[in-house]
Amino acid sequence: AQSVTQLDSQVPVFEEAPVELRCNYSSSVSVYLFWYVQYPNQGLQLLLKYLSGSTLVESINGFEAEFNKSQTSFHLRKPSVHISDTAEYFCAVHPYPGGGSNYKLTFGKGTLLTVNP
């Protein structure tokens, strides 16, 4: 089975400040890693994903995340946030094919990023 821990339930920051949202996972099998974003009163959108290759992945709106296998982490960062980045951010894992009955997305409990002017 897999589990995902997002240590911070809320992260308030000021506009243009850097931010890091932490994600650690536990799994007995190899997994793919994801960050989803949920803007207020909307569904989830995929922000970025790590499937293979370079451990640093980037999104089109300036977020990046780095897969660290030894620390089983996939922290999300942005060097300068905007008010429009205010949203709930979910880290998730999905086992490789052949993951058996646990072949599903497992989410963390989310981190609410609030960007203040």
Added chain:
Amino acid sequence: DTAVSQTPKYLVTQMGNDKSIKCEQNLGHDTMYWYKQDSKKFLKIMFSYNNKELIINETVPNRFSPKSPDKAHLNLHINSLELGDSAVYFCASSQDMGEYNEQFFGPGTRLTVL
């Protein structure tokens, strides 16, 4: 041009009632899912269907019954609604269940049981 749509967006009902939530995807995907997001925003899978066949059935009370009339639709019927069923329910779809494929989520249905 909505990829994954759900109806209704809001649903308010009394305890003990039976209600349905509908989901449709126009992406041509083979796999569809239902997720429940509780009041603390925790998101957990309930069911998944692949080509109209039930694949994942998490430990969900049997008052919840998914039905997939065709690959593009996955409806969720809930009998004898309870207060604890109040949540936001998200439908999602993906290409298939082979190599990982991105899941596309609907806008959610906010269910309130009084």
